[in-house]
Amino acid sequence: MRNSAVSVDGLRVRRGGREVVSGVSFEIAAGAVTGLLGPSGCGKTTVMRSIVGVQIVAGGRVTVLGEPAGSPALRRKIGYATQDPAVYSDLTVTESLRYFAAILRAPSSDVDRVIASVGLETEAHKLIGALSGGEHSRANLAIALLGKPELLVLDEPTVGLDPVLRDSLWGLFRSLAAAGTTLLVSSHVMDEAARCDRLLLMRDGLLLTDDTPDGLRDRTGSADLEQAFLHLIREQEAARP
Ligand SMILES: Nc1ncnc2c1ncn2[C@@H]1O[C@H](COP(=O)(O)OP(=O)(O)OP(=O)(O)O)[C@@H](O)[C@H]1O
Numbered sequence: 001m002r003n004s005a006v007s008v009d010g011l012r013v014r015r016g017g018r019e020v021v022s023g024v025s026f027e028i029a030a031g032a033v034t035g036l037l038g039p040s041g042c043g044k045t046t047v048m049r050s051i052v053g054v055q056i057v058a059g060g061r062v063t064v065l066g067e068p069a070g071s072p073a074l075r076r077k078i079g080y081a082t083q084d085p086a087v088y089s090d091l092t093v094t095e096s097l098r099y100f101a102a103i104l105r106a107p108s109s110d111v112d113r114v115i116a117s118v119g120l121e122t123e124a125h126k127l128i129g130a131l132s133g134g135e136h137s138r139a140n141l142a143i144a145l146l147g148k149p150e151l152l153v154l155d156e157p158t159v160g161l162d163p164v165l166r167d168s169l170w171g172l173f174r175s176l177a178a179a180g181t182t183l184l185v186s187s188h189v190m191d192e193a194a195r196c197d198r199l200l201l202m203r204d205g206l207l208l209t210d211d212t213p214d215g216l217r218d219r220t221g222s223a224d225l226e227q228a229f230l231h232l233i234r235e236q237e238a239a240r241p
């Protein structure tokens with residue numbers, strides 16, 4: 001693929017003594033929002049960890065921005081928001097972002113920028129431990145935005161958020177992509193899938209499809225992406241020996 005930001009080729013990962021990603025290959029276009037979808041336990045977080053370079057892999061190749069995943073040169077080019085918030089509960093929002101900005105050697109002016117991006121201005125002085133679930137996950141997302149990384153890997157960034165906040169975060173993702181950032185966003189909410197440029201649908205450690213939302217609707221004859229996904233699952237089951 002031209003302008004590919006991430007290339008995953010034959011990725012295999014074993015966790016807990018069994019194979020949880022079984023030969024997955026795909027490319028992620030630069031400057032686009034790619035959705036990584038699929039049921040709980042299908043391997044989304046594991047694939048993201050492999051791209052970020054923190055997962056031991058059993059086979060295959062993952063190339064990110066032209067370098068092997070995990071290369072030191074990629075450290076400041078990737079922003080990763082983990083599924084479980086990784087922020088310290090005894091620091092305020094501003095303090096934790098200052099702390100991470102220092103580690104990432106991001107300019108200190110970035111702290112206010114990312115707080116505004118996730119809409120946490122009025123909570124900036126609050127302790128992380130005193131935030132609501134949605135505020136907590138937005139504080140976690142803000143860390144990933146520090147230093148304006150070229151690639152953002154966001155693991156279920158909108159879980160627990162109300163529809164208004166979810167909408168505003170998707171607006172943020174779209175504007176980041178319009179400015180050239182590549183985004184990989186996982187979700188199991190199918191209505192978010194419609195907001196992606198491209199969809200990777202996983203099930204049981206396999207990639208079921210890699211298509212645009214419209215392509216997926218056309219191919220399955222379902223106007224609704226949730227129905228389209230269920231259609232693909234039935235197709236996969238019928239094809240099993
Ligand atoms: N630390 C671990 N040790 C053993 N097995 C694990 C570990 N982490 C994940 N797994 C297993 O690997 C598989 C894939 O997990 P993964 O977290 O990638 O799924 P996911 O698609 O992100 O799920 P969810 O939507 O619930 O976040 C699951 O079967 C899970 O139980």
Ligand SMILES: [Mg+2]
Pocket residue numbers: 044045046083155
């Ligand atoms: Mg996960």
